Amino acid sequence: MSLPPGVTADRVEEIDVGLSGARVARLYVSGRAVAVFKAAGTDRPDLVSELAATERRLRRLVGTPLPVPRLLDSGEWRGERWLTMEHRPGRAAHEPGHERSALIAALARALRELHATSLSGPPFPLGPDVLLERARERVASGLVDRSWRAAGHRPREGGNAAGALRGLAERLSRTEVSGPVLLHGDYCLPNVLVDDDGRWSLIDLGRMGVGDRHLDLVDMTGSMLSDLNPSFGPRDAEAFLDAYGRDRIDPERVELYRELDAFFWPV
Known part of the structure; x- marks a missing residue:
């Protein structure tokens, strides 16, 4: 799986659950899962909207006591909207x-x-x-x-x-x-x-x-x-x-x- 510039990992594990039609992967560094990557083509406005909604909500949840992923980065690349989030344990x-x-x-x-x-x-x-x-x-x-x-x-x-x-x-x-x-x-x-x-x-x-x-x-x-x-x-x-x-x-x-x-x- 190709990743946008600046998003790095030693190993990329694709995940077949989550947003239907989106690219989803778990990113590993030094053998440890550190992030989750999600991307959707801009030709799928429904999935792009879902990613944008996730980004807005994660930003608003900063400072609350809830254990939720921390937003790491987001952007557009090669006709896709993407974001990376902290990998949560469990x-x-x-x-x-x-x-x-x-x-x-x-x-x-x-x-x-x-x-x-x-x-x-x-x-x-x-x-x-x-x-x-x-x-x-x-x-x-x-x-x-x-x-x-x-x-x-x-x-x-x-x-x-x-x-x-x-x-x-x-x-x-x-x-x-x-x-x-x-x-x-x-x-x-x-x-x-x-x-x-x-x-x-x-x-x-x-x-x-x-x-x-x-x-x-x-x-x-x-x-x-x-x-x-x-x-x-x-x-x-x-x-x-x-x-x-x-x-x-x-x-x-x-x-x-x-x-x-x-x-x-x-x-």
Whole structure:
């Protein structure tokens, strides 16, 4: 893998997870992983936008107590937008080798600490209005109906995605935001690194914003129930909610945000 001038490494390990369609690699110096490199072609504005969003959020997180990657450098080179970030220790939560109860405790602790963190300056809004607008764009493009047909999903309201979204939007309009709190925005198993001592780090922060805590709760429990993570299941999802704190969770809001999440399934 070629790297921009000034980005050096003794060894480059390409990674096939993360931003779909982007170049992602782990960079080693003297046998130690020191950085993560991500790049996307400028002919893919969606991926370039995701990289730019990650850069903005990492800059804003400087000075907070959250264990997140430090932005090292960024730029454009040979028709690509790229950035390098500090490599964080630990293994992704979905990887084998974690003691399950300790892992779930770490995932819940990480989310509570994230939700208790304040950012200086204007927030990155991630409330229901923002999410519903994105969902409307996906419905209008036909992506949602195609993804639902592929999954055999039948909405509980309306015969199609547009009808289902109208009903969901009406119910969300009557529901107060819980918080609002700082959200990861994609709080799934691969985006939390945990080491053998239970220390955690958060990665892939391009969707971070301020909104309802139940969005992150739905993302993590959905990740635990996904076919992509067959070693996890309903017992783990319930244990995670217990560890986060049932007193902070409204089951009706969990259901609302779970329905909203269905509008963002991949095609």
